[in-house]
Each structure stands twice: as C-alpha cells, then as structure tokens.
Amino acid sequence: MFHMLVLFWLWYLIGVFGESVSVMEGDSVVLHTDVTEIHKNDDIQWIFGAENILIAEINTEVGFFNMSDVLDGRFRDRLKLNKQTGSLTITNITTQHSGDYKLEISGVKLSSKTFSVSVCRHLPIPVITSNSSQCSSSSSSSSSQQNCSLLCSVVNVSHVTLSWYKGNRLLSSISVSDLSISLSLPLEVEYQDKNTYSCVINNPISNQTLHLDISQLCHTCAEVHYCCGFTEALIRLVISALVGVAAVAVLVYDIKSTRGGDKKQIPYIL
Template sequence: MLSVTDMMFSVIILSITVAVISSETRITKRDGETVTLQMNTSMIPIKDYLWTFGRDNPTTAITIVTKGEVTRVNGTGFEDRLSTHVATGSITISNLTINDSGVFLAQVFTATGILRQRFELTVLENSYIHLNVLEGTNVTLDPELTQLQKEHYVKWTWGPDYVGQLIAQWKNFSFSIEERFEGVVQLNPDTGSLTIIRVTQDLSGFYCVQVLLGQELYIVLKYSLTVYGPVSTPKVSTAKHSLNDKNCYLSCSEKNGLSVNLTWYEGEKIINQTCSKDISSNLTLLLVIKNQDEGIFSCVAANPVSKEAVTVNSTLWCPPHGADPNWMQWILVGGIVGGIVVVLGLISVINLCLCMPGNTEGAGDCLNLRDMVEGRPSEPNEASQGNNGSEDALLSNG
C-alpha cells in the first residue's frame, strides 16, 4: 500500500503527465449540520482517489482510497466525523463547525486522466433566523429540503435550542401533529416545511427543526418568530399655542403597539420621530411649522410589517402665522368695531325715514329717537299739545 507521501507524489506526477477534467460546486451549511460531498463518477468506475482540504488551497490529505481500500489520515480534525463512501468516492462530514469552511478537492485517477472535483464549503454559525410577520397571515418555516426520502426523520419543536415542546414530526412517509397544534399548523409531507395558519401574537417565539439522514444530523435550523399587529391610521390635530407665537403646531397621535414608531416627514426627510416601550399609552408627536417651512407634511405610523400615513397641507391647517402675531386680537377688535358701525348705520336709516319732510306723523318719534341716540331726555312735543287743545275747543263748541 502506498504511503501518504507516495500518494501525494503520484498525484503531482499524474497532474503533470495526463489530462485533467475539473468541476466546482459551492455548498452552504450551518454549524451542527451534516454535509455529503458527492462525486460525479456515475459513468466511471473508480478505485483510486484522494481527498484534500484547505482554507484556500486544498493541500492537506484527509482520506485516500487505493484499489478500493481506505487509508485513514489522522491529525486533520475530521477523523471521527468523516465517512468515506468507497463505491461512489463521496465523503460525508457530520457535526460541522465554522472551522470546516474551506475548499475540498477530490482527485480520481483513471486510465485516461485525472477527474477533479472541487467543493467550496461555507459553514455558517447556527444563529436564529429572525422572521417578522403580520398577525392573521400564514407563515412557512422551510428546512430547505427539496424532497423527503425514507432515510429522513424530521422533528419540529417550539422553544429554544431544540428542547422545547414537540409540534410535529415526519418519519417513513407518515407524519403526526401534536394535539395542541392541530388546526394551527400544517406539515408538508414532501419537504418537511411547517406552515403556521393565521398566526396570532401568542404564537411568537422560537421554532426549531432537526432533520436526520439515517443516524446523521443532516439539518438543524432555529427560527425566531415575532408576530405584529397592524398599525392604525394616525390622527392629526392642531395644538394650542400662545397668541404671541408665530409658529404653527400640529399634533399627530397613534395607538401604541409592539415596535411602533411615529414619524413626521417632509417629503422623504425625517423631521422628528418617537417610540415607547410602554404600549399602554398612545404615541404623540408634535410638529412645529414656521412661516418658511410651509408645505406638505406626512405623519407615518409603522412597525416592521405594516405602515399607515396621513398627509397634511400646512397652508390648510395653519392660520396665516407669518403675519402680525396679534392677528387674533386685531380680528376681534375689528369685529366689534364693525358691529357698532352696523348698529349705528341701522339707527341712522330709521332716523332718516322717520324725519323725512312731510312725515308729520312720525315727527315725535323722530325727536324721541334723536334724543335717545344723543343721550338727552325727551321733552313734551309742542305740536302734539297744540292739536290736543284744538280738539278740546271743538268739543266744547259742539
């Protein structure tokens, strides 16, 4: 049997003297999962091949097969986690770590040349996959399997780190859902994905899935699900201020909720913003509009999954606040003065009608009205007295 050094020397010589066929595959996995690097040798019988690994340059031998016999290479960090499939030339690495990220190179030696296959493996930290969803919608958690096989086992749990309450499981082409989650979730029998139906806020939390391929932990995923209610349309009103203040004030209010922000915009520019963790009280945000800032403004209420806005035109909402700051006082005084003028004008018209020449019947009323306006006491009407005396004389003569 060739030693590792002899095998590496043979690889170098063969690489120089014979034709090489190469291909490359990129694979992404997560910490704790299992990966199988599958060689494409279905049409070629293989007996001799070599696998090497390296961060950037795959120079470290990790497994050697000569005439169908495996030579175990120690000191690589893959010893107990690596399995060699002699017949296919593929290798499987279980319980991946982020340190397993790098380049794997398979070299198959044939009578006509060397078949090379290069695999670039990226192992991600198995942190939570964060999902924000709107209350009342459906959400699907996908374990990233295209088709379940008989060797697969799928287990979904609710709670952190795979030790929570069992939700559903799939094994040998049959599945079951725990009684508590019946009517709440659906399990796809083809892909193992879990769908939460019309999700509610009390279903926020951690969801974990473990997929085994035979005895190997093939896929492990953790989801952090946050369910938000829809925001309502904010309400805008004018705010009280001093008569001496030239500015205009608009107040925007919104019912508070989880991660709700209230923002005043002018176009796409943020003017001010507020939020509060105390969801028992409403959010209120003041907008100060100066004379030179008149224009179109919008108040936007938003959380990570929904948004509502109301637009205001300051020229319609605000008084002419760029004018004299005592404009309200002047309007009030002007109204009072105008009222007095109207009353006096009406009195003058009545007086004119009563005192027109030839209107002897209203002469007394004319004098009395003039006296009232001028503030004088009324005097006896001589014309009236004369008439009464004449009437008495006629009665006496009669």
C-alpha cells in the same frame, strides 16, 4: 481545506442565528426545511419557544403528527406539515405565535435550523392635532403668533417607528418595541410654511402615512381671536333678539289683560 472551513462556518452561523421572518397578523407563513425529500428513518421535529415545546413531528416509521393542543391550544387548526419536505406552515397567524421556531432533523444526516418569527399588527392611521391653547388672549410673544405646535399620535401599537418627514427628509422619530398604549411625536412649524410634512408609522412589513394640511390645523392668534370674536358676537346677537321678542310678547299680553279688566268694570246703564 480553507473552503471547507468557510462552509462549516457559514453552516454554523445559519444554525446559530437562523432566519428572521416577518409576517402580518392574519396571514400565513411557511418555514422551509430546505429538504427536497424526506429519507427513510428521518425524524423531523419542530420546536417552539424558550421552553422547547414540540409542536409538530414527522417520523417515517410512525407517520406524522402535530401537537396542536399544546400551549392552551395556541396552534390548534393552524399547523400544516408538508409530507415530502417537512416544511411547516402556520395559518391565520397572530402575535401569540411570535418567537423562535427550531427545526431538528435526524436520520441520514443531522441538521438544525432556527427561525425567528415576528408577527406585526395592522397599522392604524396616525392622528395629527394642533395645540390651540397657544393663542390665548394673554399671549403676546411673537413666537406664539408665528409657530404652530403639532402632535402626531397612535395608540395600541408595538414594534413600530413613528416619524415626522419634511418632504423626503427625516426630521424626528420614536420607536417602541413592547405594546404601547399611546405613542406621540411633536413638531413645530411656521403657520405660513409651504413645505410638505407627513407623519409616518411603519413596522418591518408595512407603513401608514398621513400628510399634514397646515392651513387646516394651524392658524395665527389673530385668526383664532377673529373667529372666536365673531362667534361670540353672533351668540350675543341671537340672545339679545330672543330677549327682545320675549319682552314685546309680555308687554302685549299685559296691555290686553288691562283692557279686558277695564271693560268688566264699566256699569250697565238701563
């Protein structure tokens, strides 16, 4: 009797909570009925969403069909039914197909099952930028000279987590469930830090990792000022040279013009 109660409770939990399925956008997913063979007079229905929209059905008396034109054709040319088991395949799946799918079987025995399907987008590669404004000419604090402020960002993501790692140790993270236009996570490191840092974006299926190159993004204020001072000096030198060349050209032209005028004023003597 106890075992029967346990089995009933497990069956109840499966029926209520169902299975969670994660799939990448563009892939196919199969929702299994766990039925090896459909019996005579069995009726299998697949129902989608909170509105309980019938999207596919198998009835041994009238045959099988799918309702691909429902929901503005969202499932058109995407549904495949297994005639032997009643399992449902969704091909070329998109985020529009995320949601709950309910299986109802009636006939020899009654059973139901729910699948919670999450469709994940392909993840972008994170972008790491540094805050160069910390090295302004008025900055005099030692902390601004020793630390480098970084920002890891991604755009147009949903149901993801963005994290900073130092080696294999998680430093910080931020998550978003709905579609986000931009997701950013700051980090501050010392410019002489030799540790390995990486920014990771992940969802239940995949992840993208970008490793931080401190030497490329982080510079001391002295290095930035030296770089800027050298560039400024070079620009001034080029401008001075151009001005000098222009002045010489004007002077030469003026001298030639003066000599030409003098020759025209000399009288002709017979």
